[in-house]
Amino acid sequence: xxxxxxxxxxxxxxxxxxxxxxxxxxxxxxxxxxxxxxxxxxxxxxxxxxxxxxxxxxxxxxxxxxxxxxxxxxxxxxxxxxxxxxxxxxxxxxxxxxxxxxxxxxxxxxxxxxxxxxxxxxxxxxxxxxxxxxxxxxxxxxxxxxxxxxxxxxxxxxxxxxxxxxxxxxxxxxxxxxxxxxxxxxxxxxxxxxxxxxxxxxxxxxxxxxxxxxxxxxxxxxxxxxxxxxxxxxxxxxxxxxxxxxxxxxxxxxxxxxxxxxxxxxxxxxxxxxxxxxxxxxxxxxxxxxxxxxxxxxxxxxxxxxxxxxxxxxxxxxxxxxxxxxxxxxxxxxxxxxxxxxxxxxxxxxxxxxxxxxxxxxxxxxxxxxxxxxxxxxxxxxxxxxxxxxxxxxxxxxxxxxxxxxxxxxxxxxxxxxxxxxxxxxxxxxxxxxxxxxxxxxxxxxxxxxxxxxxxxxxxxxxxxxxxxxxxxxxxxxxxxxxxxxxxxxxxxxxxxxxxxxxxxxxxxxxxxxxxxxxxxxxxxxxxxxxxxxx
Amino acid sequence: xxxxxxxxxxxxxxxxxxxxxxxxxxxxxxxxxxxxxxxxxxxxxxxxxxxxxxxxxxxxxxxxxxxxxxxxxxxxxxxxxxxxxxxxxxxxxxxxxxxxxxxxxxxxxxxxxxxxxxxxxxxxxxxxxxxxxxxxxxxxxxxxxxxxxxxxxxxxxxxxxxxxxxxxxxxxxxxxxxxxxxxxxxxxxxxxxxxxxxxxxxxxxxxxxxxxxxxxxxxxxxxxxxxxxxxxxxxxxxxxxxxxxxxxxxxxxxxxxxxxxxxxxxxxxxxxxxxxxxxxxxxxxxxxxxxxxxxxxxxxxxxxxxxxxxxxxxxxxxx
Numbered sequence: 001x002x003x004x005x006x007x008x009x010x011x012x013x014x015x016x017x018x019x020x021x022x023x024x025x026x027x028x029x030x031x032x033x034x035x036x037x038x039x040x041x042x043x044x045x046x047x048x049x050x051x052x053x054x055x056x057x058x059x060x061x062x063x064x065x066x067x068x069x070x071x072x073x074x075x076x077x078x079x080x081x082x083x084x085x086x087x088x089x090x091x092x093x094x095x096x097x098x099x100x101x102x103x104x105x106x107x108x109x110x111x112x113x114x115x116x117x118x119x120x121x122x123x124x125x126x127x128x129x130x131x132x133x134x135x136x137x138x139x140x141x142x143x144x145x146x147x148x149x150x151x152x153x154x155x156x157x158x159x160x161x162x163x164x165x166x167x168x169x170x171x172x173x174x175x176x177x178x179x180x181x182x183x184x185x186x187x188x189x190x191x192x193x194x195x196x197x198x199x200x201x202x203x204x205x206x207x208x209x210x211x212x213x214x215x216x217x218x219x220x221x222x223x224x225x226x227x228x229x230x231x232x233x234x235x236x237x238x239x240x241x242x243x244x245x246x247x248x249x250x251x252x253x254x255x256x257x258x259x260x261x262x263x264x265x266x267x268x269x270x271x272x273x274x275x276x277x278x279x280x281x282x283x284x285x286x287x288x289x290x291x292x293x294x295x296x297x298x299x300x301x302x303x304x305x306x307x308x309x310x311x312x313x314x315x316x317x318x319x320x321x322x323x324x325x326x327x328x329x330x331x332x333x334x335x336x337x338x339x340x341x342x343x344x345x346x347x348x349x350x351x352x353x354x355x356x357x358x359x360x361x362x363x364x365x366x367x368x369x370x371x372x373x374x375x376x377x378x379x380x381x382x383x384x385x386x387x388x389x390x391x392x393x394x395x396x397x398x399x400x401x402x403x404x405x406x407x408x409x410x411x412x413x414x415x416x417x418x419x420x421x422x423x424x425x426x427x428x429x430x431x432x433x434x435x436x437x438x439x440x441x442x443x444x445x446x447x448x449x450x451x452x453x454x455x456x457x458x459x460x461x462x463x464x465x466x467x468x469x470x471x472x473x474x475x476x477x478x479x480x481x482x483x484x485x486x487x488x489x490x491x492x493x494x495x496x497x498x499x500x501x502x503x504x505x506x507x508x509x510x511x512x513x514x515x516x517x518x519x520x521x522x523x524x525x526x527x528x529x530x531x532x533x534x535x
Numbered sequence: 536x537x538x539x540x541x542x543x544x545x546x547x548x549x550x551x552x553x554x555x556x557x558x559x560x561x562x563x564x565x566x567x568x569x570x571x572x573x574x575x576x577x578x579x580x581x582x583x584x585x586x587x588x589x590x591x592x593x594x595x596x597x598x599x600x601x602x603x604x605x606x607x608x609x610x611x612x613x614x615x616x617x618x619x620x621x622x623x624x625x626x627x628x629x630x631x632x633x634x635x636x637x638x639x640x641x642x643x644x645x646x647x648x649x650x651x652x653x654x655x656x657x658x659x660x661x662x663x664x665x666x667x668x669x670x671x672x673x674x675x676x677x678x679x680x681x682x683x684x685x686x687x688x689x690x691x692x693x694x695x696x697x698x699x700x701x702x703x704x705x706x707x708x709x710x711x712x713x714x715x716x717x718x719x720x721x722x723x724x725x726x727x728x729x730x731x732x733x734x735x736x737x738x739x740x741x742x743x744x745x746x747x748x749x750x751x752x753x754x755x756x757x758x759x760x761x762x763x764x765x766x767x768x769x770x771x772x773x774x775x776x777x778x779x780x781x782x783x784x785x786x787x788x789x790x791x792x793x794x795x796x797x798x799x800x801x802x803x804x805x806x807x808x809x810x811x812x813x814x815x816x817x818x819x820x821x822x823x824x825x826x827x828x829x830x831x832x833x834x835x836x837x838x839x840x841x842x843x844x845x846x847x848x849x850x851x852x853x854x
Contacts, residue, residue: 240702414816
């Protein structure tokens with residue numbers, strides 16, 4: 001009897017513990033399903049594909065990391081200090097962080113990483129992000145061997161300086177830090193073919209184990225990780241055919257995957273799978289070629305926007321996966337505003353009236369004309385997305401209702417990019433993926449090549465430049481709010497929708513971010529150090 | 536015979552390959568789109584950086600210079616570096632995917648011919664029987680159905696509804712490679728790829744055998760009292776197989792190119808995905824490398840067909 005009571009007590013204890021098993025457990029393999037396999041360029045300064053970045057984020061640590069609200073958080077740098085004049089950032093590194101081969105990470109490695117990006121023979125694409133550092137341009141052009149803008153103060157302190165205050169700089173220091181002791185003897189021009197890129201060694205929470213082309217990447221827990229060993233034993237990126245992804249999720253062969261809106265209904269109905277829908281840092285648009293006189297008047301661009309039923313586009317064609325956009329900074333960003341933003345609700349009568357008031361009259365065939373200009377134009381549409389193609393048809397129909405003739409030109413993506421680059425378009429549709437910092441310079445300043453619509457506006461340039469210089473985030477917000485109102489009035493492009501991403505997660509995965517920001521439930525892989533698996 | 540082979544290779548093969556690669560490279564460079572188009576998505580990228588990249592890849596030079604340089608490298612056995620961010624040697628990219636594609640293609644050939652030939656023979660032997668009609672019907676279905684559609688149907692039935700086979704891929708990370716595993720992963724893609732072969736081989740075999748069966752010497756064989764089975768299987772079959780041999784030589788490359796589509800449905804880690812990706816990204820060296828390989832395969836295939844024909848048929852002599 002006594003024994004039975006004892007057994008019962010033990011049973012209760014064990015069972016109780018199991019019931020309250022919110023204690024994380026160690027072990028297990030987390031499988032991330034990818035429909036496109038990484039390329040095998042696992043070098044933080046050289047990769048360009050997002051899928052390579054997934055692996056890099058886990059194998060390498062940067063000076064800072066980005067949290068779910070897109071704010072910088074300490075990582076390899078335990079803290080940083082921005083000088084009063086806003087021209088320099090000093091990072092203070094943790095002591096004792098080790099690369100996977102046991103060698104300590106110091107400020108020398110940080111210097112090597114960023115100096116490589118600025119090197120004259122550097123083959124990657126990140127130079128533009130750091131060209132602002134003092135002396136970077138001279139170094140890039142081979143005029144000097146020294147960059148005053150990068151200064152190692154001691155083993156654990158490094159200072160970056162710019163000639164002008166540059167607010168977007170801080171959040172760019174997330175690139176994984178390279179081990180200089182393994183790479184410094186390789187000429188920078190030959191770095192892209194180095195074996196290191198396929199067998200990377202970083203200081204991150206997971207060690208690289210294996211990459212099998214078009215099959216998988218295997219990582220294992222870094223037992224000596226500075227910030228504590230991850231709960232997971234392994235992380236696997238498993239390549240899955242797009243059509244087979246729902247089956248893989250159902251069979252439990254992958255624990256996590258981003259899915260397309262077409263698969264949402266099917267996947268969300270699978271028992272044991274949770275889905276998360278979150279805002280992405282992206283938007284889709286229709287650009288007007290403002291170099292053409294007929295698009296020069298903002299009234300025309302506004303009327304076209306009033307005349308397009310974007311609600312039907314988002315709610316019906318996109319099945320609600322998207323948010324109607326009216327300015328180029330998405331709600332996921334801290335700089336987003338709705339204040340003073342015109343929503344341009346669908347109103348064909350208003351659109352027609354605006355055009356009539358501006359002097360546009362129907363010609364013989366009913367198409368609006370004014371001073372020899374006609375509102376008949378080509379609409380360049382990249383092929384490949386059913387939703388985009390349907391959107392184009394809807395646009396054509398809606399425009400016909402207000403006397404505008406749209407000729408659809410469907411084209412393979414790369415070919416469409418060619419036409420846009422050559423400015424041989426009337427209107428086109430594409431989307432932008434944005435960086436963490438809301439700085440719109442790279443897309444909207446009148447001096448940049450990606451300003452496809454040809455939007456040249458002094459006030460806009462002025463605000464963009466002010467935003468880059470202002471280090472106080474509240475003041476920056478105000479500057480960007482005014483800029484958004486300006487763009488919202490001018491409409492060099494018609495904004496269609498902000499993007500959303502859908503993630504599917506197996507319920508056995510514990511510790512994910514359940515209210516994800518644009519970085520998703522895994523917070524750009526950051527959360528994998530916290531995640532554990534319930535058996 | 537050797538003189539014939541040497542003549543075929545040097546007088547026919549090499550000029551054809553030269554012309555083919557020249558035209559292909561020309562098409563690639565005049566086609567719209569550029570290998571650096573994808574850099575558009577990179578935030579803060581400089582125009583100078585893009586120009587630098589174009590120079591590194593050599594695509595800022597005129598077509599004829601690009602082609603000559605490419606050819607010069609190929610002659611020395613170097614297919615160049617891929618244009619994508621990994622910058623890996625093209626030969627390496629192709630070689631590491633070859634085994635998977637060869638495995639799948641060989642299985643599809645074995646299934647296609649292993650089933651197609653006997654079915655065609657039986658169909659001819661029992662011409663106009665119910666069996667023949669059923670085979671003919673399915674052969675037409677098999678030839679007509681697009682392989683991607685058939686593949687998706689197989690996935691839907693066997694992976695999703697019945698849940699008895701994996702939904703594509705090739706061994707999960709950490710999975711032990713058992714014989715049963717190979718069978719499970721190979722079954723659906725092999726059937727998808729082999730289906731149209733089963734169908735067309737069966738049709739060829741049937742008509743070839745029927746043609747032979749009507750010949751005079753078989754009438755003689757029957758006249759001297761041999762049983763129909765001996766007439767067909769011993770005397771007719773060997774002669775009927777001749778045209779099929781030629782067919783095989785030409786079908787080997789088409790199996791490889793068919794694999795491109797099937798591989799992308801089943802996430803099969805072979806050349807198919809590489810080829811599709813390369814075309815989308817205008818990755819010239821990879822496109823050239825893969826196509827050169829296919830061109831060589833087709834040439835070898837047709838050469839083998841001709842030679843085996845000569846071996847099998849004493850009436851044919853190459854001088």
